[in-house]
Amino acid sequence: MTSGTPRGYAKGRAKRTEILDQAMTLFGEAGYRGASLRVIATRCGISHPGLLHHFPTKEALLLAVLQHRDDVDDAWLALxxxxxxxxxxxxxxxxxxxxxxxxxxxxxxxxxxxxxxxxxxxxxxxxxxxxxxxxxxxxxxxxxxxxxxxxxxxxxxxxxxxxxxxxxxxxxxxxxxxxxxxxxxxxxxxxxxxxxxxx
Missing domain, CATH: 1.10.357 (Tetracycline Repressor; domain 2)
Structure with missing residues (x-):
């Protein structure tokens, strides 16, 4: 029963990363105000409610994208x-x-x-x-x-x-x-x- 949990967790993390990548691209193309959560969801192959399961608001998604970028750069700079x-x-x-x-x-x-x-x-x-x-x-x-x-x-x-x-x-x-x-x-x-x- 527990054997499926790690796989489900990994799948959820992979989908979250995909959402961040697609959101980063769309925010870069259209800006925050011009970007649509529905478009991001479509690009990720999930429903709008499915995206909201990972990120409940557009603001939360933007801040997660920016934080992800900083985490990658900070780790690189710290080397x-x-x-x-x-x-x-x-x-x-x-x-x-x-x-x-x-x-x-x-x-x-x-x-x-x-x-x-x-x-x-x-x-x-x-x-x-x-x-x-x-x-x-x-x-x-x-x-x-x-x-x-x-x-x-x-x-x-x-x-x-x-x-x-x-x-x-x-x-x-x-x-x-x-x-x-x-x-x-x-x-x-x-x-x-x-x-x-x-x-």
Missing amino acids: GATRGVDHLRRLTDLAELNAKRRGIVELFSVVAAEATSPDHPAHAYFEARYRTSLANTELAYRQAREAGELRDDVDPAAAAQQFIALMDGLQIQWLISDCATDMAGVLRAHVQTQVTVRF
């Missing part, structure tokens, strides 16, 4: 527990990885722009995300300074803002140029002007 210039290199490598994940870049760019509105369901998420991203990047620049690897005229707080703004802006250029923009290359060239070691 090797980098700090200072090495962490900045890791962030630049993330831009290179993103060049192979158009759907994720579209999702982030479209929904981040929508979420500037205070009444958007992901507004608080992006507020917290940018606050954390800026703090972590500023810390990396400060660690680079402590290691003697940052130019004296570079302010860590300003450099962190510039890095995040450049990274996000490059994603939009990359999407518009049909993936022709070298996101990682531009980021590396930028950081190279700020550090005293080969980047």
Whole structure:
């Protein structure tokens, strides 16, 4: 009687992952407001109530998609527990990885722009995300300074803002140029002007 439970659980997890993947694609294509749960359900081969069994609201689904994206990226960034210039290199490598994940870049760019509105369901998420991203990047620049690897005229707080703004802006250029923009290359060239070691 219990032998079917693991299989059912695995099947449910697989369907949940499929829903997240399809939702990520549609949110990237149409934005949060333009996406339909019924369309996502159809793409997954399930009914609308079937989708609601996994995610009771559209807002819950969006936040789950964003969290899933962060979990994957955070696990990747944590590899090797980098700090200072090495962490900045890791962030630049993330831009290179993103060049192979158009759907994720579209999702982030479209929904981040929508979420500037205070009444958007992901507004608080992006507020917290940018606050954390800026703090972590500023810390990396400060660690680079402590290691003697940052130019004296570079302010860590300003450099962190510039890095995040450049990274996000490059994603939009990359999407518009049909993936022709070298996101990682531009980021590396930028950081190279700020550090005293080969980047």
